[in-house]
Structures are given as C-alpha cells and as structure tokens.
C-alpha cells in the first residue's frame with residue numbers, strides 16, 4: 001500500500017466506476033466488494049482508516065444476543081452468518097471468544113440457557129461452538145473474580161472477537177491488491193455534478209494541499225455519523241438521516257478478570273447488556289448508549305458514562321475497578337438511522353441504503369460484523385445502475401493477512417519499535433504518531449500513559465521516514481498529548 005503510487009493511479013484514471021467517501025468498515029467493505037467485481041474503484045478517507053467509529057467498537061464479531069432479546073431475528077441471523085464468513089475469510093484477524101452469562105436468580109439459567117440454544121441454532125452450519133450450562137464451581141474456574149455470593153452457575157456461549165482497526169487495514173490492503181485506489185488523509189470537499197447528477201468528487205490531499213477533481217460513474221457516501229454533512233453537500237435542505245449515539249469503553253488490567261473468558265451481563269439499569277472482554281491482555285468494559293447532538297471526530301466519554309460502567313461492573317466482580325484503575329478509555333459514535341424514538345437504544349442497527357435525487361448513494365447504519373453484507377447490497381445496487389450485473393464474490397474472498405503488529409509495544413526494545421514504525425509507514429500508510437499508537441498498534445487504547453511516553457520516539461522515527469522537519473516532530477508530540485487527554489478519566 002504505497003501512497004505515492006496510489007496517488008499516481010488516481011491521477012492517471014480518467015473516470016472511476018465507483019468512488020467511495022469514508023474509510024471505515026462500511027466504505028472499506030464496499031471498496032473490497034466493488035474492486036473484486038472488477039469495477040474501477042476509488043476510496044477517500046478524510047483522516048486515517050478507521051479513525052471514526054470503526055476503531056472504537058467493543059471488538060465483537062457477533063450476532064448480538066441483545067437483538068435476540070429484542071426479537072430482531074432477521075438482524076441476528078444475518079449477523080451470525082457474517083460472523084461465520086468472517087472467521088473463514090480472515091482467520092488470523094478474528095477469533096472464537098468464550099462468554100459466560102452469570103446466573104444469580106433461579107430463572108436465569110433456564111431463560112438464558114434456552115435463549116442461547118436458539119442463538120446456536122440460528123447460526124446453523126456456521127456455528128462456532130455450542131452453548132453449555134455451567135455449575136457454580138465451573139463458572140468460578142473460568143471467571144475466578146466473579147462475585148460468588150448467590151451465584152448459581154452460568155450459561156457459556158461463543159462469539160467472535162477481532163481487532164477493528166487491524167481488520168480495516170486488511171480490507172484496505174485487500175482492495176488495493178484488487179487494483180482499487182484507497183487513500184487516507186484525502187477529505188472529499190465537494191461533490192461534482194453534471195446536469196444535477198453527481199458525477200464525481202473534489203478531494204484534497206491534506207498532507208500536500210493538492211486538490212483533485214475525480215470523475216466517477218457512481219459516488220457512495222459511507223461516512224458513518226458524518227453522513228448528513230455529505231448529504232448537505234448534495235442538498236443543503238435534506239432531511240437529517242442519522243441519530244448519533246455515543247458508546248464508551250474503559251480498559252483495565254487483567255487482574256480484574258483473569259483467564260480468557262468474557263462476561264456478558266444481560267441487563268443493566270437502562271436495559272442494555274454490558275461486556276467485560278479480555279482483549280490484548282487487558283479487559284475492555286462497555287458500553288453505554290447516550291444520544292448526542294453534535295458529531296465530533298474525537299468524542300469524549302462523559303463522567304456519567306464512566307460512573308455507569310464502573311458501578312455496574314462493580315456489582316459482579318469481587319474487586320471493584322475505580323477510576324484510578326482505568327488504563328485507557330475510548331468513545332465511539334453509532335451511526336444509527338433516525339427513527340421517531342428519542343431513545344437511541346431502541347433504534348434499528350439494520351443498515352440503510354438510500355439514493356438521492358441527484359443519484360448520490362448513501363450506505364449507513366449496520367454493524368462492523370455486517371460490513372460485508374452492507375457492501376454486497378450497496379454494490380448490487382450500483383451493478384443495477386451501471387447495467388453490468390457482475391455478481392458478488394466476497395462470501396469466499398480471503399482477506400489479505402497482515403504482518404502481526406503487537407497491540408502493546410511499550411515492553412519492546414527501541415530498535416524493534418523503530419522497525420515496526422518503518423513497516424507501518426511503508427506498508428500500511430501510517431502518517432502520524434496517532435495512526436501508529438492508536439490504530440496500527442493499539443497502545444493508546446490499552447495504556448494511554450505508556451502511549452504518551454512513546455510519542456517522541458514515534459514522532460522522531462516517522463519524521464526520518466517521511467522527511468519531516470523538527471517543527472513537525474514537535475507539533476506531532478503536542479497534538480498527540482492533547483488528544484491523549486480524552487483517553488484518561490479525571491481521577492479527582
């Protein structure tokens with residue numbers, strides 16, 4: 001994945017078939033689908049790949065036990081099928097994760113036991129392991145820090161787990177290997193129109209300041225919570241489509257939940273589920289569902305959300321995590337499709353594809369887990385428009401494996417870290433300190449203080465590779481320190 005070469009490819013292509021705005025799960029999935037059907041494809045991401053919601057998920061490839069509780073059978077079946085396909089097509093990036101639902105009341109074992117048997121059954125031949133009923137002793141052997149008082153046992157089930165930002169890079173690499181032009185730090189600044197129909201985009205290489213007019217037969221808006229901004233470029237009077245909802249995660253040390261089994265708490269005070277999931281040798285706790293009015297590139301966890309997670313998880317563990325135990329926290333915004341309901345937890349996680357009067361296609365909603373199906377549906381629509389019915393091949397398309405990059409690097413030797421920075425800059429379009437510490441490695445999300453300490457080394461090494469001046473180095477360090485403040489709670 002070489003930026004220079006891809007920029008040249010952009011300049012030498014007179015017209016693309018499909019141009020995608022947004023380099024998150026949705027846009028990258030569409031790029032892979034479109035390129036694998038042979039369409040000339042371009043994708044532009046305004047910042048880094050997965051900088052938006054797609055690097056801030058709970059890291060689950062799942063059918064969604066919660067949606068089963070809500071009776072959304074279609075969504076769960078679709079997601080379970082996608083879970084199975086992803087495990088087959090990206091086996092190095094997705095793994096099988098055991099979860100337990102602890103039982104403290106007499107009815108919980110039969111209720112969740114039957115529910116999870118239905119979940120197993122819905123996965124059909126793509127199932128990844130049967131659910132089981134566990135005794136109290138078996139439960140505590142898997143999760144020794146669960147509060148033993150009144151515990152009667154648990155229901156164990158399986159779901160998938162992944163590293164969202166790494167899967168995004170694998171999708172970008174897969175698309176490039178299929179001849180797509182995929183570029184980060186390339187914001188779309190305007191839509192090009194001919195006789196009131198969208199026929200391309202105006203983009204800017206934000207690292208050089210150069211602008212390009214890109215012609216394309218079809219333009220797809222895959223900008224997640226930023227969807228309405230692109231729709232406003234098309235029609236300033238459009239009706240808002242997205243109802244953003246914030247979800248946060250806290251990351252704590254493994255001592256709070258040793259072992260390799262995750263916990264799923266099926267009912268919080270606001271009727272949601274709460275997870276405690278082992279991830280890269282830490283525990284991720286989350287999440288919340290808070291409707292928000294403004295959409296920001298760096299959403300910040302609210303004090304109430306932090307308290308909500310700590311209070312709820314504390315009810316189930318022998319040692320309650322405190323604010324001072326939080327190694328990192330991160331917030332993401334769900335691009336939920338607007339409904340009449342004011343409570344976002346009840347809005348649909350289904351995806352939506354719309355076409356504007358000027359033929360701009362918008363793909364939004366959905367989940368990471370269902371990115372492939374969203375892409376298939378979107379490109380089927382494009383195929384119809386282009387009258388070239390080439391069928392989808394991504395059911396069986398193996399995604400490009402990546403060189404394993406350790407998620408936490410603070411314990412590595414300086415020379416090893418420098419080697420990783422070189423690899424990520426040369427092969428994975430890593431352009432900034434944040435790209436490296438937040439999404440190529442996951443140091444920022446796993447231990448923010450250690451990430452801050454590494455910023456000067458990363459900035460200096462990147463500057464040599466990218467031929468940047470000292471002022472760039474200082475600006476990178478300062479920007480990263482400022483950004484990192486959003487990843488640590490106030491402990492007063």
Ligand SMILES: Cc1cc2nc3c(=O)[nH]c(=O)nc-3n(C[C@H](O)[C@H](O)[C@H](O)COP(=O)(O)OP(=O)(O)OC[C@H]3O[C@@H](n4cnc5c(N)ncnc54)[C@H](O)[C@@H]3O)c2cc1C
Pocket residue numbers: 021022023024025026027044045046047048049050051052053054055056057058059060061062186187188189222223224225226245246247248287288331332333334335364365366367368369370
């Ligand atoms: C808290 C939370 C937990 C979640 N957990 C899970 C989970 O465990 N499993 C699961 O399956 N799903 C999960 N999801 C859902 C999943 O993360 C999202 O559905 C998915 O990441 C959305 O991807 P997207 O590409 O639509 O949006 P985004 O990832 O936000 O991508 C949109 C991109 O468009 C770019 N963009 C915006 N404007 C422009 C422009 N003008 N030019 C170029 N680029 C532009 C943005 O920079 C951004 O990178 C979770 C979501 C949240 C919020």
